[in-house]
Amino acid sequence: MSDLLERLRGRGWRMTAQRRVVAEVLDGEHVHLTADEVHARAVAKLPEISRATVYNTLGELVSLGEVLEVATDKRAKRYDPNAHRPHHHLICAGCGAIRDVHPSGNPLADLPDSERFGFTVSDVEVTYRGLCPNCAAA
Amino acid sequence: MSDLLERLRGRGWRMTAQRRVVAEVLDGEHVHLTADEVHARAVAKLPEISRATVYNTLGELVSLGEVLEVATDKRAKRYDPNAHRPHHHLICAGCGAIRDVHPSGNPLADLPDSERFGFTVSDVEVTYRGLCPNCAAA
DNA sequence: ATCCCACACTGGACAACGTCCAAGTCAAGC
DNA sequence: GCTTGACTTGGACGTTGTCCAGTGTGGGAT
Structure with a gap:
């Protein structure tokens, strides 16, 4: 990355x-940060950066496909910089730790046509x- | 139900x-309501019911396992009364519609031990x- | 090198969703 | 019908995220 x-x-x-700072933060160890955590780390490198900019930049990275949003059951979205290798997530119910995992098999193929209700299933x-x-x- | x-x-x-009213609301057509939607429907039946009570009651139903929380990418959690038949969800990226689906295969079995990192995977x-x-x- | 302006950033107000608490109310066992 | 402890209320508060008017600036054009 x-x-x-x-x-x-x-x-x-x-x-x-x-933008450079936000990208650098995501480029660090591969973790799954919330927007506010990204902001906190960005502030450490560039004290005047505003929350709004971090949110904007994350949103842009997501729509460019460079970063994935992960919706866990937690309150805040998390951002996953590992967007170029498809993977799924394993979450600890106790401490909230998140690991990337790579299951065998293809869940998309496990959804029969009769269960698709005419949807175009893409993901x-x-x-x-x-x-x-x-x-x-x- | x-x-x-x-x-x-x-x-x-x-x-x-x-509590009776909240349960009745969830017992209606099988849809996936947000907490506020549940509150709105509950108010229609019992005008003085407060938001806090709806949140409390939903939380209790979830911890009793009678109702599932569904975390879509939307901002609000949704509540799924269909907790007793395991199923997954198909979400329209356009309008947000949610359908219950029943894939063949068992994704739990698709996660090899080497990808479990010592976790006790339960769900x-x-x-x-x-x-x-x-x-x-x- | 400098100018210029479209695009980016800021800071603060606002909105949506959810939680907490003190005080009042009520279901259910006696 | 009492009593009691669990339940409800309403509103303040917290967190996460969005929006906007005003200001700043990257980088192509000159």
């Missing part, structure tokens, strides 16, 4: 300090829930 | 007019996305 900035520039993105999102080793031990 | 009230009474629930939630016939035609 180090070439994210290049890809964005290639798509006609105007490169600003704020599937699988969320596994359970307890991580720490929370299971507690 | 007409015996919902009985089941709840059996679990030691104190039966109040408010899986599958969300299909696409366009309903109406939105696809538009």
Whole structure:
């Protein structure tokens, strides 16, 4: 993802300090941050960046397909920079930790036509829930 | 689900007019209502019922396992009274319509041990996305 | 190098959704 | 019918996210 900035520039993105900072934050360790966490980390690098800009930038990255929104049952959306390798998520019900996982099989194929109600089905999102080793031990 | 009230009474629930109304609302046509929609319908039957009570009651129904929370990408959680028959959801990206679906296969079995990271995986939630016939035609 | 302006950013108000709490009310067992 | 503790109320508050008018600026044109 180090070439994210290049890809964005290639798509006609105007490169600003704020956008660079947001991209850098997402480019760090592969975690699933909320918008506010992204904002907090961005502020550490560029103190005057505003919440609105972070929200705007995240929204743009999502519509460009560079970042995925993950809707867990938590209150806030999380942003997943690992958009270029399809994957699903495993969430700990205890501490909220999120791991990327790669199930075998293709859930899309598991939905028979009779269960599609005429929909054009284009995407599937699988969320596994359970307890991580720490929370299971507690 | 007409015996919902009985089941709840059996679990030691104190039966109040408010709880009865909320249960009746969920017992109607099988749709996926937001908390505010539940509140609106409840007010129609019992004008003084408060938002807080609806939230409380929904939360209790969820922890009793009588109702499921559905986290779509929309802002508000939706409540699914069809908790006793496992199923997944198909959501229209255009209009937000939600259908219950029953895929073949078992996604839980599709997650190999090597992808479980020591988690105790207990549940899986599958969300299909696409366009309903109406939105696809538009 | 500089100018210019469309696009981006800011900060704060606002909106949607949900939670919390003190005080009042009521279901249900005696 | 009492009593009591669980339930409800209404409103304040918190969190997450959106919007907008005013200001700033990247980067192509000159």
